[in-house]
Amino acid sequence: MKEIKEKERKNIELPEESLEKKSRTLNLGPTHPATHGVFQNILEMDGEKILSAEATVGYIHRAFEKIAEQRAFYQVTPLTDRLNYCSAPINNLGWHMTVEKLLGVEMPKRVDYMRVIIMELARISDHLICNSVIGVDAGAFTGFLYVMKYRELIYEIYEEISGGRLTTNIGRIGGFERDFNQIAWEKIDKFLNEYPKILKEFEGLFDRNRIFMERTQGVGGISLERALHYGFTGPNLRAAGLDYDIRTAKPYSRYEEFDFKVPVGTTGDVYDRYMVRNQEMWQSLSLIRQAVQKINDLKGEEAIPHHADVPDYYLPLKEKVYTKMEEMIYHFKIIYGEIDPPVGEVYHAVEGGNGELGFYLVSDGGRAAYRLHFRRPCFIYYQAYPEIIVGSLISDAILTMSSMNMIAGEMDA
Amino acid sequence: MLEDQFILEKLNSKFGESIIGYEQNYDIMAVYGDKEQNLKILQYLYDDEELGFKFLTDLTAIHYPDNKGEELVVTYLVYNMRKRKHLRLKFKLNIEKPDIYTLTSLFVGANWLERECYDFFGVNFVGHPNLIRVMNVEEMDYFPLRKEYPLEDQARKDKDDDMFGRGDSHFNLGKLNI
Numbered sequence: 001m002k003e004i005k006e007k008e009r010k011n012i013e014l015p016e017e018s019l020e021k022k023s024r025t026l027n028l029g030p031t032h033p034a035t036h037g038v039f040q041n042i043l044e045m046d047g048e049k050i051l052s053a054e055a056t057v058g059y060i061h062r063a064f065e066k067i068a069e070q071r072a073f074y075q076v077t078p079l080t081d082r083l084n085y086c087s088a089p090i091n092n093l094g095w096h097m098t099v100e101k102l103l104g105v106e107m108p109k110r111v112d113y114m115r116v117i118i119m120e121l122a123r124i125s126d127h128l129i130c131n132s133v134i135g136v137d138a139g140a141f142t143g144f145l146y147v148m149k150y151r152e153l154i155y156e157i158y159e160e161i162s163g164g165r166l167t168t169n170i171g172r173i174g175g176f177e178r179d180f181n182q183i184a185w186e187k188i189d190k191f192l193n194e195y196p197k198i199l200k201e202f203e204g205l206f207d208r209n210r211i212f213m214e215r216t217q218g219v220g221g222i223s224l225e226r227a228l229h230y231g232f233t234g235p236n237l238r239a240a241g242l243d244y245d246i247r248t249a250k251p252y253s254r255y256e257e258f259d260f261k262v263p264v265g266t267t268g269d270v271y272d273r274y275m276v277r278n279q280e281m282w283q284s285l286s287l288i289r290q291a292v293q294k295i296n297d298l299k300g301e302e303a304i305p306h307h308a309d310v311p312d313y314y315l316p317l318k319e320k321v322y323t324k325m326e327e328m329i330y331h332f333k334i335i336y337g338e339i340d341p342p343v344g345e346v347y348h349a350v351e352g353g354n355g356e357l358g359f360y361l362v363s364d365g366g367r368a369a370y371r372l373h374f375r376r377p378c379f380i381y382y383q384a385y386p387e388i389i390v391g392s393l394i395s396d397a398i399l400t401m402s403s404m405n406m407i408a409g410e411m412d413a
Numbered sequence: 414m415l416e417d418q419f420i421l422e423k424l425n426s427k428f429g430e431s432i433i434g435y436e437q438n439y440d441i442m443a444v445y446g447d448k449e450q451n452l453k454i455l456q457y458l459y460d461d462e463e464l465g466f467k468f469l470t471d472l473t474a475i476h477y478p479d480n481k482g483e484e485l486v487v488t489y490l491v492y493n494m495r496k497r498k499h500l501r502l503k504f505k506l507n508i509e510k511p512d513i514y515t516l517t518s519l520f521v522g523a524n525w526l527e528r529e530c531y532d533f534f535g536v537n538f539v540g541h542p543n544l545i546r547v548m549n550v551e552e553m554d555y556f557p558l559r560k561e562y563p564l565e566d567q568a569r570k571d572k573d574d575d576m577f578g579r580g581d582s583h584f585n586l587g588k589l590n591i
Binding site for chain 1 (some may be wrong): 438439441443466468469470472473476490494497499501520521522523525526529531533546547548549550557558563564567
């Protein structure tokens with residue numbers, strides 16, 4: 001962050017028709033191709049230098065919190081898809097875990113490991129997009145096209161498991177709707193075998209690339225103190241130098257049984273954010289490998305379930321609803337809301353693609369939430385954006401935005 | 414390790430009657446406080462070396478229309494990163510006069526969260542530098558997340574089906590000789 005001189009500040013305040021006025025107002029967005037989403041920034045420019053900035057949101061606000069007050073818990077999952085749509089499964093599973101925490105349902109080991117596989121795949125696809133888009137914005141298109149093939153493979157894995165690709169609606173409250181099929185396991189294996197080589201090549205394109213380093217180092221930095229003040233979490237906070245990761249700070253889904261590192265940066269600039277995300281992809285790969293190994297090691301009774309034994313809350317598979325008596329009864333009970341959830345409130349957070357994704361659920365015993373609030377990391381750290389870009393060039397501001405992994409869907413909820 | 418009981422005792426000895434009560438919600442304790450003291454309580458939680466709640470995780474409000482005189486509850490979730498401890502604070506407000514002090518002096522990040530809270534519930538954060546709507550249009554003159562604005566009934570029957578492609582004319586285009 002660079003300081004603005006007093007002379008420049010006076011210049012901004014001059015009226016538009018004044019002859020001495022050197023700066024001009026520029027609307028970056030709301031639908032600018034370089035911002036990768038609906039963001040508006042009203043910039044005061046002196047040539048290419050940004051003198052002041054004001055960020056505006058709300059263009060795609062969809063009132064999810066209000067809608068959730070009239071929907072049964074299982075109907076909220078598709079809404080969470082549309083928060084951070086680059087890593088929808090993390091949002092889905094985070095929501096399921098929140099409800100399970102309210103209901104006091106314990107998951108079998110196998111389900112938790114399956115969830116870890118899905119969530120880490122989602123994290124890779126999220127970071128993949130973010131990092132390759134930094135490359136695109138810096139003028140290096142190749143990396144983006146090169147890794148996109150593997151995001152496609154991840155989406156194919158989602159498709160085998162849930163049927164959806166971008167908005168996955170994966171899993172159920174109480175587990176998964178069906179077990180992973182053979183093709184899904186084969187594709188996971190294929191991904192684990194092929195992706196490391198690609199990631200290495202991707203790193204080779206950027207990590208020590210002179211042009212990329214010049215464009216990103218020292219650009220868009222934020223100090224750790226300011227980052228904490230603003231409520232940063234996730235890779236953006238870790239790039240500034242603090243190893244806060246909910247997977248280790250407050251483990252969920254048996255993350256405490258896994259062995260992984262939390263990469264941190266030092267300066268919090270674009271390059272550090274890029275490096276942190278890259279390193280996290282390696283950690284995610286190792287986590288998936290460990291989870292697959294753990295599932296293979298399960299024996300006897302433990303090696304079977306893909307959902308917990310909670311018929312009161314777990315929506316049964318449709319085929320069974322049509323053919324089996326018990327499943328049909330529970331299906332009707334759940335759909336018609338005959339089983340009351342406990343009264344109480346619960347906060348559950350998961351490590352989303354770009355930070356602490358929290359669900360604050362207040363239940364009054366009805367079938368819908370009395371109040372549901374999403375803690376959306378994007379919304380919280382986007383307010384730091386004007387402060388970060390003031391004093392820098394407009395091309396650096398674009399790079400800063402893509403490196404912070406701003407997702408419009410998550411911001412506007 | 415920071416114990417809930419310890420936090421409560423410290424708050425009670427410092428603020429006395431301003432701490433109205435507490436409840437245990439699963440793993441997070443929620444403390445009810447006097448709304449006049451919200452900034453002082455959070456400042457104390459921030460400054461005290463043993464407590465050290467220096468990270469504002471979340472801020473929102475809840476509307477309970479049946480609790481007369483205390484309809485709105487503003488709730489803060491603060492976090493101690495070193496000791497990995499969450500604490501929730503709740504302040505009850507009268508909907509007729511929903512004033513509470515802003516936290517923007519303590520956490521910069523509270524700025525937009527408070528604007529969001531104002532936007533949806535109409536909580537007036539006293540001293541906020543820029544308390545305008547953040548999501549909704551500025552011309553809006555009501556606060557949509559309050560309970561008096563129900564969503565549309567999913568089973569309503571009075572809709573004009575023609576407008577949604579389900580009416581007669583939609584299926585009987587042939588009869589109209591088009």
